[in-house]
Structures are given as structure tokens and as C-alpha cells.
Amino acid sequence: MNLVEMLEASVETHRERVAMQHKVNGQYVALTYEQLWEKILATAAGLQEIGVREGDKVALWAESSPDWAICDFACMAIGAVVAPIYPTLPRDAVTYILQNAEARFLLVGHWKLLEKLMDEENHLPEGLEGTVLLEDLGLARFPSSFPLYALKALQNHGQQRLAASQSPIAQPRPPQEIFPNIPSSALATIVHTSGTSGQPKGVMLTHQNLISNVKAITRVVPVYPEDKALSYLPLSHIFERTVGLFTPLLFGASIAYAESIDTIRDNLLEIRPSILVTVPRLLEKVYAGILENLEHAPKAVRPLLEKGMGERPSPLAHKVVDKLVYSKIRSALGGQMRLVVSGGAGLASNIAKFFSRAGIPIVEGYGMTETAPVIAVNPLEDARPGFVGKPIPGVEVRLAEDGELLVRGPNVMQGYYRQPEATEETIDEEGWLHTGDLAEIIDGYIRIVDRKKNILVLATGKNVAPFPIENALTLSPAVSDAVLIGDGKPYVTCLLVPDFEVLKTRFDDVSDGNTTALLQRPDVLAWLDAEIVKAVAPFAAFERPKRALLLRQPFSMESGELTPTLKVKSRLLTMRYEQEIERMYHSPSKDVLLIGSGGQTGDGDDSEHHDTTDGTAHWIETDAIEDKEPAQENSKPATRSRLRRALFIGGGTLGALVVASGIALAATHPQNVKKLSDELNIGHTLSQIQTHNNGISQNNAQIVKEMDKAGTLSGASAVMNQQLGGLYQGIGKEDKTLQCLNGLSLQEVNLSNSFGQYANSIHGNLLNIAANSSSQNHALSQMNELTQELRQTAARLNEINQEMGGKLNTAKADSQQLANEMP
Missing domain, CATH: 1.10.287 (Helix Hairpins)
Structure with missing residues (x-):
């Protein structure tokens, strides 16, 4: 059975259920399973009409939408091979994929994309025989001789072709006789890797590769017809295509497409989904925003919130946090979220725990394009944050001698298209796919350390895995993006993009986007430095970055620094900032923050920064000392x-x-x-x-x-002994002062107890208000009286604190006098 036949079986079962929704003129419009199937058949027949045949390569270059899915299934229905292309890729990358996949036809989202692909003479890349516009707009912009078709017109022709083949006049034939019988072993798609470390490679996946993955996923994380999924990731990525498209449709669930990443907040409230397929970057930003808001909470409430958000909160603390924080998160996600599926990159364990405590289970998985893509997933009933889960049914894993994760199973690709050497390097003779990821396996659960090629080997010989440290940095509210540097260097540094929106809010900046001026402010640099130090504190001394090159612009897909799934292209950035990185080590400029200095930056003069000939020795000595227990200063x-x-x-x-x-x-x-x-x-x-x-x-x-x-x-020294005796006498003279201070402290404790009583009284009144609306006015009156008493008590406490301050100043002056008398 192939993917199209599986969808047909789902259509027979869920014919009248909503399969997809998308925005039209500001309103979500539904498409039932029956309507979806009719459009797929019409599109397939239309594609046959313009010459698409079994085995042809058809490129699909468009934004996610029902039309994207319809074209995908239509191509597979006639045995064509789909080569998806990210809509954000530049012209040269699109041209490379078209030529590497040997695409004969191109299905393109809109005319602006098509214009971007054309050269100065209005020619498309060689090899294309026909192009289909998914939108009708813009057809008139191209010459009539241009082999261009509109999707709607194509579907109309396809419907006519189907009707004619089944009309009483013509020889009637069912659709399965119009379209070829596609075996499950047939090639379904060629998906190009993101190319974070070089040219993309075309991964060949069969129908069986994809079907086996869908079935195995749902044995661990079931999907139900009642589920609604919100899709915002590009369908060009195999993660969203398998988990966010094939899986829901083959089990009768509904998919709604977000208008864009910018409107996802509104779309969540409109759709109220039960499933969200996402990448960690979105969850990281939500978490960082919550931490930032927590810092602005009233000081009296903040400790309670922090305790309530911890691992083992008291029932009262959890109840308060649930009311003030967690319930708002659940509401912002639509209020019906059953699970969030995170993939495409690693997710920090503290984020997974946070959302789980908020009543939003995070199902973290792991995979790669070459495995269709899921290899492992955390079971809902026994998820382990920090791990990517257990291998899905039918998939084997083991570790190579160097710790690399190897995978074997029915989801493993057929190879790289037109690259047999690369295929042999990746899949060995026994069928084990070498993932390139270093991992650990504990109790059957897999923990990914980092990519082998990403490991930084310092000049000292120590190895540093960048991902955990980069992740810790980006979780700070001060940091938007971070890339660790240090391969072959004496110590670790980083490229760092501050979160300028947070900086502007926190420091009341009105410079209208002048990030350079903002990063020249000592208070901004001091806070940024403190946040970085706090973020990397849990790591070993040699792993912590010592310097940060502060960049003025966030990483983006348009600049080529992010993949379409929002992963940072570290190697590209390292090459792009090669000269600046060298200067950061040898002659740091004012763009370089000296981490741990309190906010100081470089000045271009390296005479005081220990990075000349003896720089390596300096940092080795520092790391060696910091790795051990600190010695006493007077040792x-x-x-x-x-x-x-x-x-x-x-x-x-x-x-x-x-x-x-x-x-x-x-x-x-x-x-x-x-x-x-x-x-x-x-x-x-x-x-x-x-x-x-x-x-x-x-x-x-x-x-x-x-x-x-x-x-x-x-x-x-006898003199010293005498002076010490005098010191003891002086301390005795201060005994009365200390007793007085102790009395004041007891008063403060009593006042604190009073506060507790008042707080309990207020809490009781609040419960009464919630339980009995008829007593609200009376309770509010009592609260007003208690509030007045609290104000009076706070004023008294302030007077006592001032008195204590005076006594402490007197004691300090007496002690200073004694110290001056000592030799």
C-alpha cells in the first residue's frame, strides 16, 4: 500500500469530517475529506494532461497550504516524485535543487517566486518543461508562449478528463485504472537536506519509508479523528510533512494552516488546536519571555512564583503559579492543547519540564531527513526531559566505538540522489545509517550530545559540545542568538546577538533602532554581562565563553544564517565573521564583551588581555584552577x-x-x-x-x-595579643547595642507574623468571595480595613528599620575605631 491508497482509506472512513482549514479573506474555510480527495484526483488528472508521467521529478516550491498538500498527493498518485523546496531559499539554492533533482516540472506558489527564479533574459533554469502557478494572480505578467498553467485551470481540465473517462459515452474506467498502480517500494520524494555544512544532498524516500514511520509514530503517540492540529512549519521540511501532514490525515484528524509565523498567536486562539508540531526555538522564546516577565513581577510575589515554578512546589505555591502563569499559557495556546510535538533540533530539559508542569505535555522526538524522519520519541506516559526518547517500533539503534549513533530500520532512506559515494559513507554494508550525532543510551532512552562535526577541540586538547551552552545562552532573556567558537583556539568565545527588544524595554531606550548606541551604554553592557555569566555558570570553566562578539542584527533565513527550520548555520557564520573572530582573540575591539568583567569591552589593545604569546598558558592556568575546589586565600x-x-x-x-x-x-x-x-x-x-x-x-x-x-x-607577638584582648573588651562594650538590635529584630519578626495573619485573613476573604458572591461587598470592606492596617504596619516597620540602621552605623563606627587602634 502506498501513501495515496492510505489516504483513500481514510477518506472512506471520514468522508464528511473536516480535513483542512485555511484563511480566505480573513476567515477560515473548511475542506472535508471528500472535497480534499476530489481535488487531489482532479489535480493528478490535470498534471497528466500537461505531460507529467510516472517517475518524473516535480519540484514543489510554495508556502504551506491545502494546495501544497493537494499537489503533493496528486503527484504521488500518478507515480511522480516530489522534490519540495523551501519558499525562503534564494535563487541560486533553488536552481541547484532543481538541477540536482532533474526536475521536469515546477509547481510554484505565486508569481513573485517565479520572477525571482528567472534570469535577466526572463529564462527559467534549464530542464523545466512546464510550470504551474498555485495562484491565479500574475499570469498576465508572463508571455503567452511561456509554458505556464494556473492550478485552478489545471484542476478544471482534470475534472473534465475524469468525467469523460467515466461518462456513458466513453468507456467507463475507475480512478485506479486512470492512475498507475504505485508499489510501496516506489520512490515518493527527494528531500534535500538543509545544507548547514555544505551543499544540500537529495534524500530518496519511498512510500514504504514514510508509511512505516507514520505507523510507528502513532503506536507511541496516538492521533485521533477528534484532534485538530495547527500547522505553521514549512511542509518542505520532512518533519512537518510526515508528522504534521501525513500522520493527521491518515488517521482522520483535522489540520489548520496558520497564516504566518507572525499570526500564530491569533491563529491559536481561532483554531484552539489539540496538537501543535513545532521546533524548540518557538518554545524557547515563550519560556524566555515568561522569565523576563517574572523579573518585573513585584518583589513580594516573585519568590512565591519562583518556588511555584520549581520542581517540587508546595500545593499553595503551585496553585498561585497555575492561576497567575500556567493558566494564561494554556489559554494563549487555545485552551485545548493535548500535546506539543517538538523536533528539528534539541530541546532543553528545563523547558520541557516547565511546559509539562503547566499542563502542556511536550513530546520531544529525534530524527533526520535520512530516516523519514523520526528515529526516537518520548512516550507520553513516561517522557524523560533531556532525552529524545526511545527508538520507535521497528527501528534499531546502537553506538559506534566513538559514541556516534547508528540507526537501522524500514524508515532509512534509499540513498542520496545521484551521489553514490556519499551514500556509501553514510550507510554501511550492514545497513546501519551513521547519523553523525554523538549520543548516550541510558535505560533504552537516547540522549543526544551534539553533532560530531560541531564538537570544538580546544588548543588545550579539551572537547566542548556547543549545543548545551548555546541553548543555555539563548534561554536568557538578554540573548537572541549565540554561536560558540573555539575549535583550535586556546579558549571558548562566542558570536552573540542580544535580544534588542528586551534591551529597549528594560532600559527605556528611545533610539529608534540604533543598536550601536544601545550597546555602548555601560548599564546595558553590565546587565548583558551578568546575564551571560549566570547562564553559563553551570558549565565547566573551560566550556564557558570568555569573550563575546556582539552582533547588531539577528540571524535570519533571508541572510542565509538560519535554515527554514530555524537552525543556525554555525559553519557559515564562522566563515562570515572569520576576521572579527581572529581580532576577538588577539586584539578585541569595542564590539567584544569581556565576559565576567562587569560590562567592559575590548579596546583594540591586547597588552592587558593575555592573548599574545602567553595567551594560551594564561587561559590553561585559569581553567585548571577553576576546575578545582577554591583554595583558602591565606593558604x-x-x-x-x-x-x-x-x-x-x-x-x-x-x-x-x-x-x-x-x-x-x-x-x-x-x-x-x-x-x-x-x-x-x-x-x-x-x-x-x-x-x-x-x-x-x-x-x-x-x-x-x-x-x-x-x-x-x-x-x-605579645603586642598583638594585648591588642586582641582590647578588641575583646571593645566587643563586650557593644554587647548592649547588639542586644538592642536583637530586640528590634524580634519586633520585626512579630510584625512579619502579623503580616502572615493578615495575609491568611485576606486569603480567607478571597475564598469566601469565590464561594459566596452574596458576601462580596462585606469581604471587600474587610479587605479595605486590612489594607489600611497593613499600610500602618508597613510605616511602623519602616521606622524600626531606620532605627536599626542608625544602631548598625553606630556599631560600625565603634568597630572601626577599635580597628584603628590596632597596630
């Missing part, structure tokens, strides 16, 4: 040990360098050794070095001896 033995080591290494290294130089010279020019030895008198020089080393050793011993003496002075 004299440790200081003496380091001093001995430094003196020994300093003297010994000089002698070793001279000897090594002599050996190297002797090995390369033996004939000159005698002459050079006579001229330089090496024996005498080495004798002098030995004498100097002996002197250094003696001085070293003397220094250590003096330091030992200094260490005993503090305990032997």
Missing part, C-alpha cells in the same frame, strides 16, 4: 609551593632551552659545531648557568625561610 603552603615550582621551572627551562638548541644544531650542521663551540665557549656558558641556578636555589631557600618566619610572627 601560605600552597603559595610557597607555587613559588618553588615557578622558580625551579624558570631556571631549569633556560638551561634546557640552551641544551636543546645545541643538540638541534649538532643534528643539522655537525660541521659547524666545533667552530661555534669555540666562538661561544658553550662549556663556560653552561658552567655559569649552573652557578646561577645554584644561586637561585639558595635565594629560593632563603625566601622560603623568611616566609616561615613571617608565618610564626602572628602567633608570637
